[in-house]
Amino acid sequence: MIIEGLAIGALINTVYNLNKAVEMDERALKKYAKAFEQHEEAELLVKRKAEYTDKRLSNVAKKKRAIIQNTVPRFTKVYGQIQKVNVQNKAEKREIILKNSTERLSVLNAISISVKKEFTDKEFVCGLITKGFARTMVMDSEKYLSAANNQMRASNVVYSQAQSIGEIYDAIAGRADRIAKLLMAMNALFVKSITETERVITTNGLDVRRYSEYDKGILMTCVNIAVAMSDIIDVPVVDEDGVLCDSALKMIETGEQYIKQMNSLIES
Amino acid sequence: MSNKKDSDISDSFVPISILKPVANKKLGITQEYNKENRDKLWDSQKGKTEYKEKIFENRQTYHDPISGEVLHKSQKAAQNKYHMKNKQGENVSSTWANHSAETDHINALKDVHNIAKHNPFLTDADFKEVMNSEENYRILPKSLNTAKGDKSDWQLIADKDSDISLEGKLYMAKEKVIADVTLQSKFATKTAQNIGNEFVSGATDTLVNSVIPLTAEAVRKMIHAAQGKQSLEEAASDIGKAAVNVAVAGGVNKLLVDVISAQTNSNQSKILNNIVNSGEFSKIIAVATIVQESAAKYINGEITGEEFVEEVGEKGISMVAGMIGGQVGQEIGGIIGAIIGSAVLPGAGTVSGYVAGEAIGRVLGTIITTVACSAIVSFFHTSKHLEDYKLKDYQIRKLESEALKEIEKQRNEFHHIVEHQYKIWDDTIMNNFNQIITCACKETFNLQGVTSGLANILSLFGKDVAFKNLTEYESQLDMPLTLSF
Numbered sequence: 230m231i232i233e234g235l236a237i238g239a240l241i242n243t244v245y246n247l248n249k250a251v252e253m254d255e256r257a258l259k260k261y262a263k264a265f266e267q268h269e270e271a272e273l274l275v276k277r278k279a280e281y282t283d284k285r286l287s288n289v290a291k292k293k294r295a296i297i298q299n300t301v302p303r304f305t306k307v308y309g310q311i312q313k314v315n316v317q318n319k320a321e322k323r324e325i326i327l328k329n330s331t332e333r334l335s336v337l338n339a340i341s342i343s344v345k346k347e348f349t350d351k352e353f354v355c356g357l358i359t360k361g362f363a364r365t366m367v368m369d370s371e372k373y374l375s376a377a378n379n380q381m382r383a384s385n386v387v388y389s390q391a392q393s394i395g396e397i398y399d400a401i402a403g404r405a406d407r408i409a410k411l412l413m414a415m416n417a418l419f420v421k422s423i424t425e426t427e428r429v430i431t432t433n434g435l436d437v438r439r440y441s442e443y444d445k446g447i448l449m450t451c452v453n454i455a456v457a458m459s460d461i462i463d464v465p466v467v468d469e470d471g472v473l474c475d476s477a478l479k480m481i482e483t484g485e486q487y488i489k490q491m492n493s494l495i496e497s
Numbered sequence: 498m499s500n501k502k503d504s505d506i507s508d509s510f511v512p513i514s515i516l517k518p519v520a521n522k523k524l525g526i527t528q529e530y531n532k533e534n535r536d537k538l539w540d541s542q543k544g545k546t547e548y549k550e551k552i553f554e555n556r557q558t559y560h561d562p563i564s565g566e567v568l569h570k571s572q573k574a575a576q577n578k579y580h581m582k583n584k585q586g587e588n589v590s591s592t593w594a595n596h597s598a599e600t601d602h603i604n605a606l607k608d609v610h611n612i613a614k615h616n617p618f619l620t621d622a623d624f625k626e627v628m629n630s631e632e633n634y635r636i637l638p639k640s641l642n643t644a645k646g647d648k649s650d651w652q653l654i655a656d657k658d659s660d661i662s663l664e665g666k667l668y669m670a671k672e673k674v675i676a677d678v679t680l681q682s683k684f685a686t687k688t689a690q691n692i693g694n695e696f697v698s699g700a701t702d703t704l705v706n707s708v709i710p711l712t713a714e715a716v717r718k719m720i721h722a723a724q725g726k727q728s729l730e731e732a733a734s735d736i737g738k739a740a741v742n743v744a745v746a747g748g749v750n751k752l753l754v755d756v757i758s759a760q761t762n763s764n765q766s767k768i769l770n771n772i773v774n775s776g777e778f779s780k781i782i783a784v785a786t787i788v789q790e791s792a793a794k795y796i797n798g799e800i801t802g803e804e805f806v807e808e809v810g811e812k813g814i815s816m817v818a819g820m821i822g823g824q825v826g827q828e829i830g831g832i833i834g835a836i837i838g839s840a841v842l843p844g845a846g847t848v849s850g851y852v853a854g855e856a857i858g859r860v861l862g863t864i865i866t867t868v869a870c871s872a873i874v875s876f877f878h879t880s881k882h883l884e885d886y887k888l889k890d891y892q893i894r895k896l897e898s899e900a901l902k903e904i905e906k907q908r909n910e911f912h913h914i915v916e917h918q919y920k921i922w923d924d925t926i927m928n929n930f931n932q933i934i935t936c937a938c939k940e941t942f943n944l945q946g947v948t949s950g951l952a953n954i955l956s957l958f959g960k961d962v963a964f965k966n967l968t969e970y971e972s973q974l975d976m977p978l979t980l981s982f
Contacts, residue, residue, distance in 0.1 A: 297982045313977035375890045382897040389904045396908055400915045407922055414930060437974055446944040449970040453951055456963035459980045464958045476914050480907040487900035494893050
């Protein structure tokens, strides 16, 4: 027909554009692969950090248990000779707080899958007429590449969020290690103090009011350390009232908002 | 405008559905192309014979402008004259075939059937009628007809090794263009008629959303067609002539431009939606593609109605000329250009005036009177949104950039806060432990120093020592000491 008469001149351009379309499809596929790979890496990053932090938290729990099971009974036995000691158990509540806080961080938002919207028949025909077959194929490939690029962009944001989550896990692990170190140091002090208390009681008997100022000071210090130990053991690693928690939450929520917006755009 | 009633109508809508209905039309072309179907349904020996009679008139020979040969009406006469057989009755020569006239379809039945069979609004009878129009017939020597085989006319025209002369190729091109436009126009008209009838069968009046400008005369023609006073085809060719006259005249006459601003309620029209969504959508508006750019410019308000008609006129001429020039090859493109510009072919007027006038006339007529008007607008809007994905791309890219920047900023802030907090922690613990150890030594025992060191450490957790001095300690010695672990 009439249109056919112009086809010969466009042949070379058609071949070039079709080749371009094929190239773009290959690039699009590679982009998708990279995007999903990066998403996997983001999840792996968070998983590894979570596992490491879990180990550090377990270490704290171990130290606390050791103190409660070994040092505290000794204190009760020694100091209990001159004053009645009541020891209450709080371990179970503490563990639940720790568990829930770290679990919240493990979930990374699932990102929407960015797919190329196929041309409708009408759009395809319009494309054929206004832009020609080759250009329509290129446009189709451009759409595919665009969808793949968008997947990559979404995955970049998710990875950044994963890095933020990783930062929080690092902070938790850092705090856990500091608490563990403090517990060990305090325990050493506690043990030494109990030994001194035992010496004082053995030397002076059970009537504290007849002790010298120095000896009373040793007993008072032992009790202060005991109470301090119970306070320190009671402190949660993830301090939900602390400033670290506030800024961590803000950071996570910001990331979640952006991921949500990204998903909406991709799905539109 | 001379007729106020027509003017009122033209200002509102054109009811296409007032066309005369054709009862019980079996829509849809038989899908399979074979010899039996061709002979039974689509070919017309009668039409071909009548055409040959018309061309030869009362003569027995005819000078063929394509091959340059003298052709005989009767095959037998050609065989006798050019000594096909020897005295023994053996076939010795085939020269006669160069001089025997045959009626040929310019656009082959098979080629067009392959396209038209997808149009759900044509019948076999429509196809036969259109394909056997005079404009699609030509006289060819038998030998050329056979040698042509499956080649298209454009391929023959472009073939440098072909025996056809330059004048012959020009003539072929001219006939080809006329045939193409005629077929497109007639198929589109038939389609519109059949669609119109479909509307009549169930729907209310169909309103056409047309922003293509029309002359006052063209509007009146449309109304006449809609009211059944004129056939659609007659109206189309009349409208075409009117528009061409203005264009050829150089646009001196002021045009009365009436824009029909009615609406196609295509959401309620299943038929229109089917057209738009059917695979043959492009074929129905194929003719309109010649003027689509001008139509788009008019829709966008870049040109006036008058400019639109003039532009279509110019564009049609250059398009036809461009096709001929392009197809015949570059080395004779210059010659063709000169011919198109000013030369006169014997007995046919100028190529551009004759060919373009006919072509543009039919093109305009078809556009104006079929649903192509709404289709142009519809697909123009669709084509505008074909690249919307680029906008989305840009939005996502922007969001990504903003997100990464903000997330990183907050991450760095968090890191800074953590570092600061831990420094305070480390310094406090270290300094106060040193103090406790120093003050706890027997030689330098300082109860207050030990107590305050402990207090400072506990302050990191918001806590304090149990007993600040001996008085407080001694006062509770008679009570049980309660510890929580």
